[in-house]
Amino acid sequence: MTKAKRNRLIYNIVTYALVIAAFILLQSMIANKSISRSLKGQLVPICSWIVMAVSLNLVIGISGELSLGHAGFMSIGAYTGAVVSGWLLNSFAVESTLLRLVLAILAGGIMAGVMGALIGIPVLRLRGDYLAIVTLAFGEIIRSLVNVLYIGVQDGHLCFSFLNRNMPEGVTMLVDGAKGAVKIKPISTFAVGFVLILITLTVVLNLVNSRAGRAIKATRDNRIAAESMGVPVTKYKMMAFVTAAALAGMAGALYGLNSSTVVPTQFTFNQSINVLVFVVLGGLGNVLGSVISATLLTVLPEVLRAFSDYRMLVYAVVLILVMIFTNNPLIRSFADRLIAPLKQLLRGKKQGGDEA
Amino acid sequence: MKKLFAMMLVVCMLLAGVSALADEPITIRVAHIGPTTGAAALYGLATLHGAEIAAAEINAGDGPYHIELINQDDEHNVEKVINAYNAALDAGAQMILGTTTSKPCEAAGAQGYIDRVFFLTPSASSTAVIEDKDNVFQICFTDPNQGLASAQYIAEHNLGTKVAVIYNNADVYSTGIRDTFVAEAAQRGLEIVSETTFTDETTDFTVQVADAQNNGAEIVFLPMYYTPASLILKTAADKDYQPIFFGVDGMDGILGLEGFDTSLAEGVMLLTPFVATSTDEHVVSFVNQYQAAYGEIPIQFAADAYDGIYILAAAAEKAGITAEMEPEEVCDLMIAAMQEITVDGITGSMTWDASGAVTKSPMAATIVNGEYVFED
Numbered sequence: 001m002t003k004a005k006r007n008r009l010i011y012n013i014v015t016y017a018l019v020i021a022a023f024i025l026l027q028s029m030i031a032n033k034s035i036s037r038s039l040k041g042q043l044v045p046i047c048s049w050i051v052m053a054v055s056l057n058l059v060i061g062i063s064g065e066l067s068l069g070h071a072g073f074m075s076i077g078a079y080t081g082a083v084v085s086g087w088l089l090n091s092f093a094v095e096s097t098l099l100r101l102v103l104a105i106l107a108g109g110i111m112a113g114v115m116g117a118l119i120g121i122p123v124l125r126l127r128g129d130y131l132a133i134v135t136l137a138f139g140e141i142i143r144s145l146v147n148v149l150y151i152g153v154q155d156g157h158l159c160f161s162f163l164n165r166n167m168p169e170g171v172t173m174l175v176d177g178a179k180g181a182v183k184i185k186p187i188s189t190f191a192v193g194f195v196l197i198l199i200t201l202t203v204v205l206n207l208v209n210s211r212a213g214r215a216i217k218a219t220r221d222n223r224i225a226a227e228s229m230g231v232p233v234t235k236y237k238m239m240a241f242v243t244a245a246a247l248a249g250m251a252g253a254l255y256g257l258n259s260s261t262v263v264p265t266q267f268t269f270n271q272s273i274n275v276l277v278f279v280v281l282g283g284l285g286n287v288l289g290s291v292i293s294a295t296l297l298t299v300l301p302e303v304l305r306a307f308s309d310y311r312m313l314v315y316a317v318v319l320i321l322v323m324i325f326t327n328n329p330l331i332r333s334f335a336d337r338l339i340a341p342l343k344q345l346l347r348g349k350k351q352g353g354d355e356a
Numbered sequence: 357m358k359k360l361f362a363m364m365l366v367v368c369m370l371l372a373g374v375s376a377l378a379d380e381p382i383t384i385r386v387a388h389i390g391p392t393t394g395a396a397a398l399y400g401l402a403t404l405h406g407a408e409i410a411a412a413e414i415n416a417g418d419g420p421y422h423i424e425l426i427n428q429d430d431e432h433n434v435e436k437v438i439n440a441y442n443a444a445l446d447a448g449a450q451m452i453l454g455t456t457t458s459k460p461c462e463a464a465g466a467q468g469y470i471d472r473v474f475f476l477t478p479s480a481s482s483t484a485v486i487e488d489k490d491n492v493f494q495i496c497f498t499d500p501n502q503g504l505a506s507a508q509y510i511a512e513h514n515l516g517t518k519v520a521v522i523y524n525n526a527d528v529y530s531t532g533i534r535d536t537f538v539a540e541a542a543q544r545g546l547e548i549v550s551e552t553t554f555t556d557e558t559t560d561f562t563v564q565v566a567d568a569q570n571n572g573a574e575i576v577f578l579p580m581y582y583t584p585a586s587l588i589l590k591t592a593a594d595k596d597y598q599p600i601f602f603g604v605d606g607m608d609g610i611l612g613l614e615g616f617d618t619s620l621a622e623g624v625m626l627l628t629p630f631v632a633t634s635t636d637e638h639v640v641s642f643v644n645q646y647q648a649a650y651g652e653i654p655i656q657f658a659a660d661a662y663d664g665i666y667i668l669a670a671a672a673e674k675a676g677i678t679a680e681m682e683p684e685e686v687c688d689l690m691i692a693a694m695q696e697i698t699v700d701g702i703t704g705s706m707t708w709d710a711s712g713a714v715t716k717s718p719m720a721a722t723i724v725n726g727e728y729v730f731e732d
Contacts, residue, residue, distance in 0.1 A: 037442040045435055147526050165535070178531050180459070182484055259434055260466030263459050266434055302439050309393055309429070
């Protein structure tokens with residue numbers, strides 16, 4: 001086993017182990033009721049944000065393209081999930097919440113993936129910052145479109161209307177224009193959110209460490225060199241982008257079905273930037289970092305509620321401090337020195353194991 | 357004999373204990389949830405301040421109940437409101453005064469319906485807030501009711517037949533009022549000659565006002581909050597266009613808007629349950645206290661929340677709520693009590709039915725010389 005391979009293996013194991021350990025810890029806390037309402041209510045949103053951050057990291061960190069419309073894919077997933085879930089319940093009397101949730105998440109992922117492909121095909125052929133511009137516009141367009149989108153269900157049929165709320169009598173509204181997706185039966189569970197995180201990690205980590213992943217990273221590091229080596233740049237960039245879009249759609253469906261209502265104003269440009277902050281703070285290309293930063297930055301504002309209105313200020317200060325500390329050479333070398341004995345211990349043992 | 361004396365002493369002490377208990381007010385814990393930061397902070401702060409004044413009044417009085425107010429910020433966000441709601445319950449809240457805005461209230465109320473937590477919202481006015489839930493009650497009118505009442509008022513008072521509607525199609529409040537207004541206007545023989553929209557980001561209303569003017573509208577209906585309305589009034593004045601502008605309760609506050617020339621609002625009509633310049637003794641006292649504490653004239657949201665605390669106190673007394681009760685127990689008792697009480701507040705005399713909607717009469721005011729004057 002080469003050193004790089006072993007490091008990667010340790011990294012992957014640590015990532016999975018951390019997520020699984022957190023899940024077991026939280027589940028046992030739920031079981032013996034030692035968890036606060038506040039934290040329990042945040043579990044599913046945290047799962048969604050982790051998936052969002054990891055999938056955006058695939059685009060930004062691994063394939064090196066800037067996407068500013070990730071919340072747009074999330075909203076597609078959330079709306080699709082709400083419609084599919086409502087339709088299944090209303091028309092096919094699917095009572096099983098788990099089945100409805102899984103189908104809604106799959107539908108959300110497919111829908112967002114298709115939209116991602118539609119955007120990616122023209123844009124990823126271009127060089128430069130075009131993806132950032134187009135995804136930025138895409139996020140806003142999606143928000144404006146769902147603002148005037150009306151979907152109802154009646155006798156097994158879905159009724160669609162655009163711009164005007166022209167609906168037959170007695171129809172049950174699922175999406176009601178500016179009112180957003182309404183009367184959603186909340187069915188998301190922490191367990192499904194956990195499984196979705198595991199699926200996301202498996203997909204992303206395997207993709208990154210595969211032949212395709214190496215090609216994606218090659219196009220990021222030097223597009224001309226990669227092209228001259230015969231790597232089809234557009235194909236690999238598409239692979240990363242569409243995967244990320246589909247995962248964001250799945251996260252959106254999980255997120256949307258956790259609430260009784262979803263509104264277009266939840267998925268603004270600010271929300272996309274929020275996810276970008278998770279990725280940047282966790283480290284570009286660092287999947288474990290994204291998981292940790294998405295969790296901490298979602299929980300942090302709630303923990304800071306004790307500071308009432310000053311919590312925004314404290315939050316901003318914390319963000320700045322984290323950025324300074326993670327980039328300060330003095331502090332990094334100090335941290336390295338602290339970890340060094342531990343690392344050596346681990347390395348010594350591992351090497352010993354390898355030799356034996 | 358000694359035994360008898362001892363027993364009498366015990367009885368006396370017990371009685372004293374009981375009477376002392378009866379004198380000691382019961383403290384109920386009410387959580388105010390609203391946006392005290394972010395884009396809708398104006399409304400959340402207004403409801404918080406209104407509630408604070410009412411709680412202080414009640415706690416200073418000698419009523420059977422004291423109010424402990426817990427505040428949680430929901431940032432006018434559907435995800436954050438659930439966090440705020442959970443944090444409020446973690447802090448020991450027994451019932452919720454909130455939430456201030458419609459969409460968050462819909463989400464939190466639905467969660468409260470599952471958990472059995474009682475909500476009284478001062479200002480969340482969409483119908484979805486109370487639909488399919490027995491645990492949420494409103495103090496303000498629902499949006500459709502306002503649209504209905506506006507169309508009725510315009511038709512009954514023969515203000516004109518050609519109506520223009522300008523509304524915010526990205527806003528639940530605005531679209532909710534507009535939908536029923538347009539439907540009722542058709543019934544009442546009013547002709548909608550122009551209908552134009554805008555969104556939260558719009559700052560230029562030239563197109564909308566020009567459309568109303570070119571189509572000869574005599575009345576311009578403005579179902580929106582006062583900030584965009586002020587811009588529309590300004591644009592119309594610049595174009596020398598002088599129809600009757602008819603607003604709804606969101607228009608309240610326009611006279612207090614910073615940098616707004618109040619002469620532009622001359623002749624504007626609006627439906628509102630609360631008028632800060634009223635000479636009613638209770639209203640005057642509230643406005644004075646509010647001004648002393650926060651340095652501004654209270655808007656309708658503050659008045660709604662002020663009434664809200666009194667409503668909760670009245671319902672709690674009716675239901676016999678005690679400080680030890682869990683939110684689940686409080687919820688069912690409060691739901692029953694709400695349907696039995698009548699509260700005379702500063703926003704009118706109110707009663708409720710099982711749906712959670714309030715019954716009170718809207719009042720139409722006209723702005724004359726920078727003040728509200730009531731029509732009858």
